[in-house]
Amino acid sequence: MEEKTFVDDIDRSIYDIKNEEKDVYRLQEGLTSAIVQQLSREKNDPAWMELFRLRSLQIYNNMKIPDWGPSLDGLDIDHIATYVRPNTKMKRKWSEVPEEIKETFERLGIPQAERKSLAGVGAQYDSELVYHNVRREVAEQGVVYTDMESALTGEYADMVRNHFMKLVKPTDHKFAALHGAVWSGGSFVYVPPGVSVTIPLQSYFRLNAPGAGQFEHTLIIVDEGADLHFIEGCSAPKYNVANLHAGCVELYVRKHARLRYSTIENWSKNMYNLNTKRAVVEEGGTIEWVSGSFGSHVSCLYPMSILKGRGARMEFTGITFAGKGQNLDTGAKVVHSAPETTSFMNTRSISKDGGISTFRSSVVVSKGAGKSKAAVSCQSLMLDSQSRSDTIPAMDIRTQDADIGHEAKIGRISDEAVFYLMSRGLSEEDAKAMIVSGFAENVSKELPLEYAVEMNNLIRLEMKGSIG
């Protein structure tokens, strides 16, 4: 019996095809107020936005890089081009998107998915949306789904201004400030009161340019009694220079509304994924997060939910898969600030081939949040003895009248279970993949079918060539 088991790394070639960079416009690499102003001019920002950017830059310059998580030493922020605009204007017809960019998305299955099962699709290539389309019947319900730039000046300009970075303020942390200064692209969604969007909306983010940052902003408002499922997918080819993703997601769930926000993140393994996501939920509303993290070199991702109204609910279902050279620091936060609010976090993390996965949970129940319930359940599976898995729970409960539960399990893949499956004729690779897929099952069943299939393919791909 070998002392150490070892699982090989995988072939990611379908995600790694890179296109020649043909951007018309690329900002010089460092970050100064002149550059931010230039970016603002290029984007035809309203005046308030230009000021907002400059203020954010100031905050950014005065803040320290956080030192509590994974090391960010490999990230040279002075040399990450903040804004790369692809050589095209946004299109509403898929056939008009330039061939090269189209091919990239075709390979990733985006238009096929739209034809089959989505109400609307936005596709962002580097810093700008290149394609955006919403089904007519959804638009007729009054649902707004547009790129952030148009939203800033269009019919909903006031609504955007009143919500933009109000939930995630630039002062939150250094990368929120950076986002405020250089954000570009992303989506704005508004679902009017009582409207149920029965098929999901989707955004797909693709970062092609090397050494660039993607800073898309997603702002979603689901009005009273409305219902929406929004999906975001992310990927990038691998370059030898670090890329940065510092997006920001702000979700407003009004009274008795429901929003499900699903993410499959499969960035290339040199990406620093420092994304900030936050939701505020009013009385009787529900936020459901489904989050799959497979890619990136370093991730710091802890979606936060503020349960502000009585009876508000949040559910977080997440899976993290950390392979060679990956340090995925993920988790979720919830603040119960009203009575009878409930939260449930259920996560799985898998690490192999020296990968590190850390799960942080934070539950805060404030004094006025009596009769609230919070449950955290996290399980980790390490596929070999070189990998690491940590669980860091934090709880701050300020009322006697709350029902709190926490459960954590960390384990290695069992050789005996692998033998059991092999004794029925399954190869070692298949046996391990089945155990891992089974471990991930309660997360994958929360995903839309084609994403569940993609996730299982990713697991299979990750397990390929594994030896015991």
Next chain:
Amino acid sequence: MSSQILQIKKLSVNVEEKEILHGIDLQIGKGETHVLMGPNGAGKSTLGYALMGNPRYEITGGEIWFQGKRIEEESADQRARAGMFLSFQNPLEVPGLSLNGFIRSALSAGQGGKLRFREYRKELARAMELLQLDGTFGERELNVGFSGGEKKKSEILQMLMLKPVLAILDETDSGLDVDAVRTVSQGVEAFQKDRKGSLLIITHSTRILESLHVDYTHVMVDGRIVTTGDGALVEQINREGFEPFMNPEAVERS
């Protein structure tokens, strides 16, 4: 020779550097049912694991021939695809994997990916009825929350579906109530009669053998086969226990 399904020649097996089996010889012919009995700790289960190819069980000497081929170097899945099956004494839990999905994957692995779905459904329903399993049982997660009886029935169900040439049943009757033993042995009987399968039944009790035809009985003590007889030997053990077969000195001392 050609009718021999399994031939074990002078097999020695180590577990964690300690020799447990000391030169086992055993031959099983087509359609034969062999019973391997012996007191706890004799090494019976070790033989089952070593035959199936558990990497924790290191073969230090001897040969295993299965259907005319030496298999000591083959992995468990290769042995399984060649027609060997081991019913586990303590089958492992695999959360998130349904019993049904598992059997289907195992079957298609054995058949190179081809599986006729309708026939499969029919066969599964028949086997489940024989074992008195509920139709929804197949949707449950593999061995998760199964009772002792359900675990053993699930093992026999897998055996019936995978149709091995040789099935090794490791303590399939342990921890079962009378009714469950009867149901399980009906499954084993079906394997004997309908499939003409060869069997190596490892047990330290005789309950499962009451309704089964037995061709040979072997008694293992301290990692050696000390006696081989026919089905009547089972009755003798039933009456007298294992003491007559134990090391005479040990018996005297006790």
